[in-house]
Amino acid sequence: MSKEITSPQPYTSEAECLQYHSQLFKTFATGKTKSIKWRKWQLKQMWWMLVDNEKAITEALAADLGRHKFEALTSDLHGLKTDILEHLNHVEEWAADEPVSSAGFLMGTLGKARIRKEPLGVVLVIGAWNFPFLLTLQPVIAAITAGCCVVVKPSELSVASQNLMQDLVGRYLDPEAIRLVTGGPQETTKLLELKFNHIFFTGSTKVAKYVAAAAAKHLTPTVLELGGQGPAIVTAKADLDLAAKRIAYAKFLNAGQICLSVNHVFVDPDVHDAFVNRLHYWTQKFSGGESSHMCKIVNKRNFERLSGLLEETSGKVFQASVKEGDNMLSPTVVTDVSIDDSLLSEELFGPICPVIKATYKDAVHQTNSGPHPLAIYIFSSSRSEINYVLQNTISGGVTINDVLMHYGVPGAPFGGVGDSGQGYYHGKYGFMAFTHQRTILEMPTWMDKLMAFRYPPFDMKNMNNFVVKNNLGFRRGETMEDQVIGGSRSWVWAGLGVLVASAIGVAMKNPNSFHPELAPDAGASPAEDLIAIMPLILF
Incomplete structure (x- = not known):
């Protein structure tokens, strides 16, 4: 790559920015x-x-x-x-x-x-x-x-x-x-x-x-x-080797410099040691001792920030063997991490993986004590455990028994919530x-006569055209438990639509169809008849 591309170039001037903006x-x-x-x-x-x-x-x-x-x-x-x-x-x-x-x-x-x-x-x-x-x-x-x-x-x-x-x-x-x-x-x-x-x-x-x-x-x-401090939650019912493998992959990809990366891992105390053993294995396996397969930290400032956090931790540090290079930080696993450890003081955005002993319920509690993360990763074979985490947390997205993957779901929105972002994109x-x-609406001019009742001077007799009926059938005095949850009333509206369309057709062909007692010379018109069913059309 040419030196011109890799060396800093003069920034766009303020005058140029103004010119582009106007253009x-x-x-x-x-x-x-x-x-x-x-x-x-x-x-x-x-x-x-x-x-x-x-x-x-x-x-x-x-x-x-x-x-x-x-x-x-x-x-x-x-x-x-x-x-x-x-x-x-x-x-x-x-x-x-x-x-x-x-x-x-x-x-x-x-x-x-x-x-x-x-x-x-x-x-x-x-x-x-x-x-x-x-x-x-x-x-x-x-x-x-x-x-x-x-x-x-x-x-x-x-x-x-x-x-x-x-x-x-x-x-x-x-x-x-x-x-x-x-x-x-x-x-x-x-x-x-x-x-x-x-x-x-x-x-x-x-x-x-x-x-x-x-x-x-x-x-x-x-x-x-x-971004945010997105956790992985590994329960006692997880596939430990697969969880460790996938967490290590996400944590050290791009040297951990991913907004969706696992920030830290909560592991059930009963399987903690077995999980950490596999996490150490995959951490070393993925690094392979070859720095050419590992990304570097983007600059010296971030390298020193991460190194400083490691120096301050009270946890037990394990680092993979990787050839040293400029701003190269070896993939690191830290165990015996307490909740107030330096490594949990901020989003890490680097190849450091703190592991905390916690049940999945404790993990949920700790996650909820901070800002909403961009992602949560749940590793469990238990549907009840998975549902508990889903029901009791808020995050931008969730991947279950894997990492990062919800980012690429075709046709699905991607975005954060709260401190992890606002708004969505993708597709x-x-x-x-x-x-x-x-919104665009083109009202026919001939409809004015049919809707003349909306103009002053107002006549309260026309309020009949604006009655809103409780067509959903809920009643005064019912309890919250009495409510019908689920089901659909779409068939009701479909039927009403057919009736309304039929009624309008009849009215337009025969002005007196709704009031047969009215003689032709009584002044009845399609407009007057349509007023009677206007609430159905409008609402």
Whole structure:
């Protein structure tokens, strides 16, 4: 890899940022990015950007994080290419107007009620350093699919990836609608002073609070993809070898620098020693003594932070044998860890695995004493134990008897809750994050006579048209236990729909069908008859 890519480059100037910001708003105003053709073309260009530059991307990830080529291809590139194909395949479906199926005959059939998916506008995507391509470009894919213009801000900590991305985005994607800017905390702070229509941030909870505060000044909506101290809970009924194997894999992948990684492990006291024995085995097995298969800590500051936490721990430390290198921290397991240990004072974000003796119920209690984590991992063969953890915890997601896997469930949302994040993305959920759902209704002008009762001067006789009846059948005096839980009344509404449609048809053909006693010269009209069934149509 060239020195130009791996060495720090001058950050984007404030003047350039202002120029790009203005340019993108002008582009969005033209409607250019709303075109499905434009969206699909940009997604295809990103595909070729990844395919053409696979070697350069894997080299950049190796330079920044010491990432093995296999890990780079399977984590960053595979996920991005899969995302591009999914969005290309569904963009027309997701962007199409959606009829409101529950709108009824009046608003649905006659008023053509529908939801239009409109791009929010000019959006800012701030990426993370731990998966610099995946976590920066994934939300960009969603924003492009939604029809937005995008300012892309990769992390300055992954220097080689940032510099390469700046070159590639400028060469492959539409510069009138997509611009990449670089900068550190000072430059990012200035960037956040500008008004955007949406901000998507991936990073730490601490920085997210600054992003959210800056966004609030402009009432800008945000998606915040954060992290937290996500536990693995290993019960006495778990497959201990499999649990240890999968936890070691997740904990030391990317040197533990993953927002979804296992932060610490709760293990039932009855199986603690057996589990730790297998965890030691897999920790050494996966490291293999080869530092080329292990990622490094991103920079000296984080390396020293992790080393300091290890020095302060009162637990028993086991480290795998790995060849030393710059910012290389050996995979580490720490046992006899107390709840107030230094290793549990913050999200570790490194290859250190504290193990705490605790029953699954105690583990739930300890987990609930802190902020909601991004993920919880449950290892057990007992359905009652699994259900207990699920029912008594809150987290962004859960994987049972494995790790990380819920991140990649097709068609499912991914995101945190509370301190671990807000909002969702992946697939259609990412598209919707950058989309405004605009309700559209076209009321026929001839309907005005049928709805004249809504205008002043008001006549209380017309209140009959607005009576809301308890058609669900619940009654005064029933107890909470008396309630019917489950089942469906959809057949009732389907039947009413048929009756209403039939009644309207009869009324339009025969104005006096509802009141046969009325003579033709009595002034009765379809409008008067329809008023009687208006509540059914409306509600």
